[in-house]
Amino acid sequence: MATLSSFTLFKALLLLFSFSDSFVGILSLGIGINYGQIANNLPSPSRVAGLLKSLNISRVKLYDADPKVLSAFSNSNVEFIIGLGNENLQEMTDPVQAQTWIRQNVQPYLSQTSITCITVGNEVLTGNDTQLKSFLLPAMQTVNNALSNLGLSKEVYVTTAHSTGILANSFPPSSGSFRQDLAEYIxxxxxxxxxxxxxxxxxxxxxxxxxxxxxxxSLEYVLFQPNKGIPDPVTNLNYDNMLYAQIDAVYSAMKALGHRDIPVKISETGWPSKGDPGEIGATPQNAALYNGNLLRRIQENQGTPANPSIPIDVHVFALFNEDLKPGPTSERNYGLLYPDGSPVYDIGFQGHLPQIDYSASGEKNTVFWIFSLLMLSMAFLLCA
Structure with a gap:
């Protein structure tokens, strides 16, 4: 009886320290993921760190500089893009405040957590706030100067993210151009x-x-499904999907303004698995096709028709469904995963969300200790 109880206890405790290996992890595809947190039901950052490790995802984009997240991913192989919100742009034009922000939100983590980029604002130029638009570039410059003053500008670069709404024309891609009313900013x-x-x-x-x-x-055209494609009448290049056409349109728009040396990266792209009645196409099947086909193309190191030697660089939106996001139903249903770590749809994107939670200090949580003590007490009673 005593031997049986000890063996049972050993198995139970072993399960507490071990992650299940009964999951299908995707190979590291070089994709990035947007880790939004506008929700009240998400797992803790330390559990998310374990989840992303099981998925072999090594690039994460945040919309802020959450210290809990940056601490949870210390000593991992994950590279972070962190964000300064639009509400911070005006204060970031002040060199003192910008340097203080870097000292508080970047510098303390760099020895253990890789931060490679700061996005200053998000989709500012397509908003209606003219004053905010005027703050954007000065804020970017001031934050970059603060990094330089602290000797970090070679380690962390500064940029901002735009919507495709900055384009006046996107097809054919060779005729891509920026909106005239935004030209002075861009x-x-x-x-x-x-x-x-x-x-x-x-x-x-x-x-x-x-x-x-x-x-x-065509739905096939936007979902990377087999289709005859759409030729660019100027270059005779054929485009079999809209995302690649949008990327090349941005390259053409930059070229028209005299810039050929700036890489274009996709900071967000994705497809919702659910939407309101008027949101045609927002289904789990279409989301699975869009993201699944995109992942396969990333795995193949594909470039666009106009830039075939430059593999597309993508951060997929998003890791989780976020139940508190405002707006239409689709806004809350872009996640690849539910908050419990299970996939919203099957694209082979399955990992393991650790059940044991650890605080940022590395101490085991109270629930773990209570459960362990109960197990030990039961074992002593059985052995008595």
């Missing part, structure tokens, strides 16, 4: 990127184009 921002050797970030969502024009845009 030209200066491009000069900044050229001087600092930083990329131009775009949030690109073919879903929106399809939702607005389902009768004119």
């Amino acid at each position: 030209q200066s921002i491009l000069n900044f990127h050229s001087q600092t050797d930083s990329p131009f970030l775009i949030n690109a969502y073919p879903f929106f184009a399809y939702k607005d024009n389902p009768g004119q845009i």
Whole structure:
């Protein structure tokens, strides 16, 4: 009886310290993931760190500089993009405040957590706040100067993310151009990127184009499904998907302003698995096709038709469904995973969400200790 109880106890405790290996982890595809946290039911950052490790995802984009997240990922192989919100732009034009922010939110973590980029603002130029637009470039410059003053500018670069709404024309891709009303802002921002050797970030969502024009845009074209494609009449290059056409349109728009040396990266793209009745195409099946086909193309190191030697660089939106996001139903349903770590749909994107939670200090949580003590007490009673 005593021997049996000890063996049972050993197995129970072993389960507490071990992660299940009954999951299918995808190979490291070089993708990034957007880790949004506008929700009240998400796992703790330490559990998310374990989940992303099981998925072999090594690039994460945050919308802030959450110290709990940056601490939870210390001594991991994950590279972070962190964000300064639009509400911070005005204060970031002050060199003192910018340097203070870097000292508090970047410098303390760099020895253990890799932070490679700071996005200053998100989709500012397509908003309606003219004053905010005027703060964007000065804030980017001031934050970059603060990094330089602290000797960090070679380690961390500065950029901002734009929506495809900054384009006046996106097809054919060779005729891509920026909106005239934004030209004064964009030209200066491009000069900044050229001087600092930083990329131009775009949030690109073919879903929106399809939702607005389902009768004119082929679903196969936006989902990377087999289709005859659409030729560019100027270059004769054929485009079999909208995302690649959008990327090349941005390259053409930059070229028209005299810039050929700035890489374009996709800071957000994805497809919702659920939407309101008017959000045509927002289904689990379409989301699985979009993200699954995109992952396969990333795995193949594909470039776009106009830039075939430059593999597309993508951060998929998003890791989790976020139940507190405002707006239409689709906004809360872009996640690849539910908050419990299970996949929203099957694209082979399954990992393991650790059940044992650890605080940032590394101490085991109270629940773990209570459960362990109960197990030991039961074992002593059985052995008595």
